[in-house]
Amino acid sequence: MKPGNIPVPAVRRLSLYLRQLDNLWRDDQRTISSRQLGDALKLTDAQVRKDLAYFGQFGQPGIGYNVEELIARIRGILGTDRMWNVLLVGAGHLGMALSAHRGFARKGFRVVAVFDDDKAKIGKRVPSLEGVTIQPVEEIARAVREKDIRLAIIAVPGEAAQGVTDRLLAAGVRGLLNFAPVSLDVDTAVAVSSVDLAVQLEQLSFQVGAAASLEDVKK
Amino acid sequence: MKPGNIPVPAVRRLSLYLRQLDNLWRDDQRTISSRQLGDALKLTDAQVRKDLAYFGQFGQPGIGYNVEELIARIRGILGTDRMWNVLLVGAGHLGMALSAHRGFARKGFRVVAVFDDDKAKIGKRVPSLEGVTIQPVEEIARAVREKDIRLAIIAVPGEAAQGVTDRLLAAGVRGLLNFAPVSLDVDTAVAVSSVDLAVQLEQLSFQVGAAASLEDVKK
Structure with a gap:
């Protein structure tokens, strides 16, 4: 099949x-x-x-x-019987935590390049990744080409996410793991998985609240 | 309704x-x-x-x-027309990034207590949270009671997650946002939302691989 x-x-x-x-x-x-x-x-x-x-x-x-x-x-x-090179955009708290996430390497994903648009961060080393320094987003296309990257992690603020997405897709990236709290506008051929951390909690608050109100009904 | x-x-x-x-x-x-x-x-x-x-x-x-x-x-x-006090277990890279996540507060979630079982971390201040220090997991029940906490974020390694979960539920927590890469065994009345970061990438690698093999078929 x-x-x-x-x-x-x-x-x-x-x-x-x-x-x-x-x-x-x-x-x-x-x-x-x-x-x-x-x-x-x-x-x-x-x-x-x-x-x-x-x-x-x-x-x-x-x-x-x-x-x-x-x-x-x-x-x-x-498709995880081989290694995938992955890039990360956004070197904030979440991005840095993701760059250090050991679960990725265990499954065959290697973060090989990190980008940010904050000049103060560019050129700094990523502590968890040997030999990786933070690059300006203008370098994305070159990294995708040189390192044969298909997957990217987006950990930028909501207002920057679509611009980053457009740049990633133009460079040839085909799968996006999106942590920005916005819906990305992409071609249907592109795979997107979105994790909005606050929405996850919001769904829990709904369920916990709904369970509590059901208990009230039962009383 | x-x-x-x-x-x-x-x-x-x-x-x-x-x-x-x-x-x-x-x-x-x-x-x-x-x-x-x-x-x-x-x-x-x-x-x-x-x-x-x-x-x-x-x-x-x-x-x-x-x-x-x-x-x-x-x-x-x-249920986000009010503030929810939330606790966090696991003060590693991901836990610290989550404690600093501004999206939570915007939606009405406030991380009010942080726990870890690493003695070297206990007593340290959480930089992003005013007045919050890392406490031992044994203090979870007291914090839940004193701060009326219903929701918890689990950011511990897989092997520690079920023990932490049991402790949280015994303390009265009713909703869990789980980042540990394991399936939690919980009562059906408990709301669980799981985010396995590596699984998210794995699903993308499948989709990108499947799209590539469909292109092969078309050729």
Whole structure:
């Protein structure tokens, strides 16, 4: 099956399976049943089997899946069986924390270039990244070309995000992880994943408030 | 309509409408049509009207919605018409960046306490938060009680996350924004929003890879 034909929710679950499998592997578990894999993620074993069947049948009845093989297959599908060079725009608090995020390297993502438009920051070394200094955004196109970069992380204020986006796409970047609190206007061929930290909390405040008002109703 | 009866995707869109409306308000726009609001978010005007109808009819035909009134209504629904005290566990790079995140305060979330289990960090001041020092995790229950905290941000390594979660829930926290790369095991009454930064990039690498392989197919 072509990767493009796997539904988006299934692709999200593949990431969760992979995370779970990586943890099992570290704990020396070598085989796993669909039920065990589902339990940890609160999914039925039927759902797990269906998702994994997108890339062929290879679990063994009564034994389950070989953890190592399953990790390799999922990585192959997700495209993280190779290293990706990633660039980061925005060297503020969040950007610097992201540049130091060890989880990225573990999954095969390497932040190889950092950009900002603040002259006071340009030329400074990024403490967490060996040999990386903060460059002006005008250098983005050159870095994308020289380092074969397809993915970028945007950690700039909302008002700067669209300009940065336009520059990234013109340079050939094809996937954006956006932390700026705005909706980006991009071509449909571009992959965008947005994380608005404040919106995440807002959704929780809704749920906690709604649960509280339901309790009031029950009383 | 009770908040608990609004479907989850509609609640997510309310946050996006609110973000858009806040921007419009800052740009001195005082009324907006459902079409304008939808265009910016790539939604149809019918969808916008349907979502906003969950809390009563109040747009005016030919004029549209009053921006200020709509902001107030959505904040009321989402529960951000008041301030929320929030606590943060994990004073590493990401935790410190989150403590400095200005977007939280803008939406009504105030980080009032920070915890870590690293003795070397305890007692240190949090630079971005006036009067806040890093406390040991054993102090969580007291802080929750004294500061009436319902929401917590978890920015600890994966292996520490479930222990921290259990402690938070025992203390009375009801909503968790989880940055640790694990699935938390919680009671269904607890609201959890998870942001796994590496998984976000992994999903992009899939999409960018899938788009590239589709291009191969077309050639």
